[in-house]
Amino acid sequence: MSGRKHLESTLAGDHAGARGARKQLTRDRLLDAALTLMSEGHSFPSLSLREVTREAGVVPTAFYRHFHSMEELGLALVEECGVTLRRLLREVRKAGVPTTDIIRHSVAVYWQYVRANPRQFRTAASERHGGSPAIRQAIRNEVNLFVREMAQDLRMLGYRSDLPTATLEMICSLVVNTMLNAASDILDLPPDQPQLARELEANFVAQIRLIFLGAEQWRAEPAG
Amino acid sequence: MSGRKHLESTLAGDHAGARGARKQLTRDRLLDAALTLMSEGHSFPSLSLREVTREAGVVPTAFYRHFHSMEELGLALVEECGVTLRRLLREVRKAGVPTTDIIRHSVAVYWQYVRANPRQFRTAASERHGGSPAIRQAIRNEVNLFVREMAQDLRMLGYRSDLPTATLEMICSLVVNTMLNAASDILDLPPDQPQLARELEANFVAQIRLIFLGAEQWRAEPAG
DNA sequence: TGTTTCAGTGAACAACTGTTGACAAAGCCC
DNA sequence: GGGCTTTGTCAACAGTTGTTCACTGAAACA
Numbered sequence: 001m002s003g004r005k006h007l008e009s010t011l012a013g014d015h016a017g018a019r020g021a022r023k024q025l026t027r028d029r030l031l032d033a034a035l036t037l038m039s040e041g042h043s044f045p046s047l048s049l050r051e052v053t054r055e056a057g058v059v060p061t062a063f064y065r066h067f068h069s070m071e072e073l074g075l076a077l078v079e080e081c082g083v084t085l086r087r088l089l090r091e092v093r094k095a096g097v098p099t100t101d102i103i104r105h106s107v108a109v110y111w112q113y114v115r116a117n118p119r120q121f122r123t124a125a126s127e128r129h130g131g132s133p134a135i136r137q138a139i140r141n142e143v144n145l146f147v148r149e150m151a152q153d154l155r156m157l158g159y160r161s162d163l164p165t166a167t168l169e170m171i172c173s174l175v176v177n178t179m180l181n182a183a184s185d186i187l188d189l190p191p192d193q194p195q196l197a198r199e200l201e202a203n204f205v206a207q208i209r210l211i212f213l214g215a216e217q218w219r220a221e222p223a224g
Numbered sequence: 225m226s227g228r229k230h231l232e233s234t235l236a237g238d239h240a241g242a243r244g245a246r247k248q249l250t251r252d253r254l255l256d257a258a259l260t261l262m263s264e265g266h267s268f269p270s271l272s273l274r275e276v277t278r279e280a281g282v283v284p285t286a287f288y289r290h291f292h293s294m295e296e297l298g299l300a301l302v303e304e305c306g307v308t309l310r311r312l313l314r315e316v317r318k319a320g321v322p323t324t325d326i327i328r329h330s331v332a333v334y335w336q337y338v339r340a341n342p343r344q345f346r347t348a349a350s351e352r353h354g355g356s357p358a359i360r361q362a363i364r365n366e367v368n369l370f371v372r373e374m375a376q377d378l379r380m381l382g383y384r385s386d387l388p389t390a391t392l393e394m395i396c397s398l399v400v401n402t403m404l405n406a407a408s409d410i411l412d413l414p415p416d417q418p419q420l421a422r423e424l425e426a427n428f429v430a431q432i433r434l435i436f437l438g439a440e441q442w443r444a445e446p447a448g
Numbered sequence: 449t450g451t452t453t454c455a456g457t458g459a460a461c462a463a464c465t466g467t468t469g470a471c472a473a474a475g476c477c478c
Numbered sequence: 479g480g481g482c483t484t485t486g487t488c489a490a491c492a493g494t495t496g497t498t499c500a501c502t503g504a505a506a507c508a
Contacts, residue, residue, distance in 0.1 A: 017475070017476075018474095018475065018476095019474080019475045019476070019483095019484075019485075020475095022474095022475090022485075023484085023485065026485080026486085041356065041357060042269075043267070043269040043354050043355065043356070044354075045266075045267040045269055045270035046269035046270050048464080048465065048466085049465080049466065049467095050464075050465065050466080058486075058487095059486065059487055059488075060465095060466080060467090061467080061468090061469095061486075061487075061488085062485075062486050062487075063466095064467085065484080065485055065486070066485095069466095070466095125353040125354075126353050126354040127354070128353065128408075129349040129350050129352065129353065129354065129408045130267050130268075130349075130350040130351070130353065130354030130355075131267065131354075132265065132267070133265060133412070136412060137412075140412075167430075170427055170430050170431060170434075171434065173427075173431075174402065174431045174434065174435075177401060177402065177405045178398065178401065181401045184352075184353045188357070188360060188361075188364075203394055203397075206391075206394050207394060207397075207398045209438075210394075210395065210398065210435065210438040210439065210442060211398075211434065211435065211438055212438070213437075213438035213441045213442060214433075214434040214435055214436070214437035214438030214439075214441070215434065215438075216441075217437045217438070217440075217441055218434060218437060241505075241506075242505065242506095243453090243454080243455075243504085243505050243506070246455075246505090247454090247455065250455080250456085272494080272495060272496085273495080273496065273497095274494075274495065274496080275495095282455095282456070282457095283456065283457055283458075284495095284496080284497090285456075285457075285458085285497080285498090285499095286455070286456050286457080288497085289454080289455055289456070290455095293496095294496095
C-alpha cells in the first residue's frame, strides 16, 4: 500500500511508465476539454463534470481517477495558465533588450502571445475575479509570482535602481493588471475586425507608456 | 389588449398602481436574491433559476413573470450596478474639489463606497470578464459610460485641457480598471484584517498617483 | 356591479446532474 | 508466468434543473 513506487507516482507528474503516460494523457485531455468548453462561451463555474468528460471522450466516472472535484481541476487549470505566463516572461527576456522602444516591442510580443494562447488567457481573466474563492486565491498567487519576477527583471536591467522593491512591484502589478484587462478585451473582439484590434493595441501601448512615464517621475520618497 | 394603460405599464418601471408596485417589489426581491447568493460565494453563471426563486421566497414559475431567462436577470443586475457606479461619481463630484490631495480623498470615498455596496462591486468585477458574452458586453458598455463621464468631469475641472478627449478617456479607463481591480482585491480580504486593508489601500493610492503622475507628463503629441 | 387582467401557485414532465459500486482489461512487480 | 494495482467502463441511484399547463385570487377597469 505504501510502497516506494506508489509514493513516487503520487508526487507531481513523474509517470514514467507506459501506464503513467496513458494516465497523464487522459488527464491532459480533461484539462484540454475544460479549456475548450470555456473558450466556447461557457464559464468555468457552470461547467459540469459530465460535460467535461463528454468533451474529453471519457466516461463520467473516469474523472475521479484524476481529480476529486471540478474545483481541483480548476486549480490545475490555473497552474497551467501560470506556466504559460512564466513562459511568456522568459520569451520576452530572451528576446533581448532593444532599449529603443522597448515598450512597443514587449507589447507586440505579448499581443501575439495572447492570440496564440487564447484559451489560457480567457480562463485566467475569467476566473481571476469570478471563480470560487479558492481558485481566485490561486490565481492571485500566480499573478503575484509573475509580478515579483517581473520586478526582479526590471531590477536586473538597472531600471530605477533607487526605488525599493515594494515600489517596483507596485508598478509591475499595475502593468500586469493592465495586461490582463487588455487580453480580455482583445479576446472579446470579433475576429474579423483588424481595425478595432489595432485601435485596442494602440490604446494598450499608450496605457503602458503612461504607466512608465509615471514610474520615471516617481520620487523615491513620495511623502507629500 | 392594446389599451393605453397596458402600453404604459409595459414601459420601463412606471408601475404606479398597487399592482405594479407589488410586481416591482418581487422583481426587486429576485434581483436582491441573486446579489445575495453571489456575495455568498456562488458565481452568477452557476446560479440556477430555482435557487434564486427559493432565496427570494417565490415559486419557480413566478420567475417568468419578470424575466425570460437568467441571462435577462443578469443584464438587469448589470444595469443596477451601473446605477450604483454613477451614483458614486455624483457623490465624489458633489464632495467638491479640495484641490489638495484630491487623489487620496477620492480614493477614500471610493473605498468606503465599495465597502458599503460589496455585493454590487463583487458582481461587477466577477461578471466583467467571466459572464456570458452578452453580459460581458453590457458591463463593458456600462464601464465605458463611466469612463466617458469621468473624462468629461476632468475636462470640466480644466485638467489637461490641451489633451484630446480620446487621450483623457484612455487615462480614465486606466484609472477605472485599477479601481475595479482594487475593489475585487479588498472584497476578498478576510474582514478582520484591517492592517492588510490599509496596505491594500495605500497600494491603490500609489497606483492612482502613479497614473496621474504619468498623465501630467503625457505629451500632447506623443509621436516618438 | 360584473368582467377582465395578471402576479403568483401547485403539480407534473423529461433531462441532466454528481456519485456509488461492481467489473474488465492492461500494466507492473516478483 | 501469477498476483496485485490501477485506469477506464457500465449500470444505476437520488436529487436538481428548466419549463409546461391549468389554476386562484385580487387589483383594475367598464
